Amino acid sequence: MNVTIKVKRFDADAEKPESYWEEFTTEVADNATVLDALIQVREDQDGTLSLRCSCRSAICGSCAMRINGQGGLACKTPAVDAVIDGTITVEPAGNMPVIKDLVTNFDGFWDKINQVTPYLQPQGPEPEAEYIASNESMLHLSGVTACIMCGSCVSDCTVLEVDPTFLGPAALAKAYRFTADPRDGDEDGVSLDRLKDLGQKSGMWDCTRCMACVTACPKGVDPMDRIMALREQAMDAGLTNNNGARHAEAFVELVGHSGSLDELKLPVKTVGIFNVPALLSYVPVGIRSLRRGKLPSLFHKKIEGVENVRRLVKKLEK
DSSP states (O other): EEEEEEEEEEEEEESSOEEEEOOOOOOOOOBBBBHHHHHHHHHOOOOTOOOOSSSSSSSTTTTTTEETTTTEEEEBBHHHHHHHHTEEEEOOOTOOOETTEEEEEEEHHHHHHHHTTTTTOOOSSSSSSSOOOOHHHHHHHHTTOOOOOOOOOHHHHHHHHOOTTTTTTTHHHHHHHHOTTTSSSSSTTHHHHHHHHHTSTTTTOOOOOHHHHHHOOOTOOHHHHHHHHHHHHHHHHHHHSSHHHHHHHHHHHHHHSSSSSSSTTTHHHHHHHEEEEEHTTHHHHHHHHHHOOOOOOSSSOTTTTTTHHHHHHHHOOO
């Protein structure tokens, strides 16, 4: 199979470091992966092409990069599936500084993993024997422990693109691995201190639920679902005095009332009607929305069949 590999390249040691695209045409086997094609280009055409790889079995996570604009593992992606009009486009993983070509700096990634204290922190008296965890709880955790720390989810996180301080899907999924472990936290398995920390600015409430991390994850960890579970844990633990929790509660209340979201009331209920500085901060956004014809209607209407929506909300609350 004749394929053109379009690579986004970068060399920090160049006289004027800047990214540029370069194309290589190569013949690859029908069962080759994108990583196989890149290695072939490096060996046969340009030995300066830089990339990371190790196990070639989707275990180590070293070869994470963007393939046709989406994060993933080059060793797990068949070349034949990645070809679009005879070309495979590869670029370094996003939201991380590029060192050279397809190699990125993971220091920030690991800093955020460390921020969530990635180890068990049991509280209370030590048990007489080992800490016991039920089989059911461990089976539940098997999904999130499948994470190989490849950074594909971080690469495609849309929040990190605009807010580099956001913990990110990998770190938050790692945090859930411990908050959901019955051996962590108090005797009831509640990791209250962890949840308080995760609920701060740039934490779990800043996820916009775009699902990009779910699509990019090569191991089915579903980081976004883990973030939603963290939020549920925090609210169940009574940590509701924050904008994120109030936003979620207001969302359910408004939809449960009329069947659709009242976008004018949502920010007021989120920050509080007496929080004047926060409400005033929305004024510039409101003016821009008004100018572009995107301001919600002042007269909110109930949808037809709203009784069915209310019934569903009540059933979920029970």
